[in-house]
Amino acid sequence: MTEQLxxxxxxxxxxxxxxxxxxxxxxxxxxxxxxxVSDLTDLFLEVGIDPLNYLPEVPAKYAYYSKQLTKLIIxxxxxxxxxxxxxxxxxxxxxxxxxxxxxxGYFAFDRVTGCRFIYRDTSSNFLE
Numbered sequence: 059m060t061e062q063l064x065x066x067x068x069x070x071x072x073x074x075x076x077x078x079x080x081x082x083x084x085x086x087x088x089x090x091x092x093x094x095v096s097d098l099t100d101l102f103l104e105v106g107i108d109p110l111n112y113l114p115e116v117p118a119k120y121a122y123y124s125k126q127l128t129k130l131i132i133x134x135x136x137x138x139x140x141x142x143x144x145x146x147x148x149x150x151x152x153x154x155x156x157x158x159x160x161x162x163g164y165f166a167f168d169r170v171t172g173c174r175f176i177y178r179d180t181s182s183n184f185l186e
Contacts, residue, residue, distance in 0.1 A: 060097070060098075063101065064104070067101070067105045067107060076111075076112055077112075079111075079112040080112040083102065083112065095119045096121050096122040099120055104126070110132065110133055110136060111133055114135070114136070115137065115138040115139070116139040116140060116144075116166075119143065121143065121147055122142055122144075122146065123147065124146075125148065126149070127147050127149060127150045128149050129150075129152045130150060130152070130153045132156055134157075134158050134178075135158065136159065137159060138162075138163070139162045141163035141166060142164075142166065142168070143163065143167075145166070145167070145168045146169045147169075150173050151172065151174065152173065152175075153176070155177050
């Protein structure tokens with residue numbers, strides 16, 4: 059079934075609207091084991107779609123132990139990163155967080171080593 063979703067996304071990513079992506083991600087993540095949410099995230103990223111552009115928050119276990127992420131730019135509309143979101147992302151080397159982030163859940167970046175965090179203030183200047 060995952061292969062079917064991948065094929066669907068590849069064939070339709072230019073014709074789908076923002077709400078379609080949001081609905082697809084949320085509906086698919088409900089029907090899979092929570093440990094596989096990161097697999098769903100990887101699948102979206104693999105076809106060139108960043109789910110964070112369509113979600114109101116970073117879901118729990120969003121990229122749990124993902125090997126695919128090397129750089130992460132959290133969009134400014136996101137205000138929460140839920141628990142375990144990026145836990146164990148060994149290849150993650152840079153994270154850009156917007157000023158809109160109000161909550162970072164427990165263990166959200168646990169076991170992420172050697173990563174540089176950059177905080178963006180409201181005037182879009184970067185702070186390190």
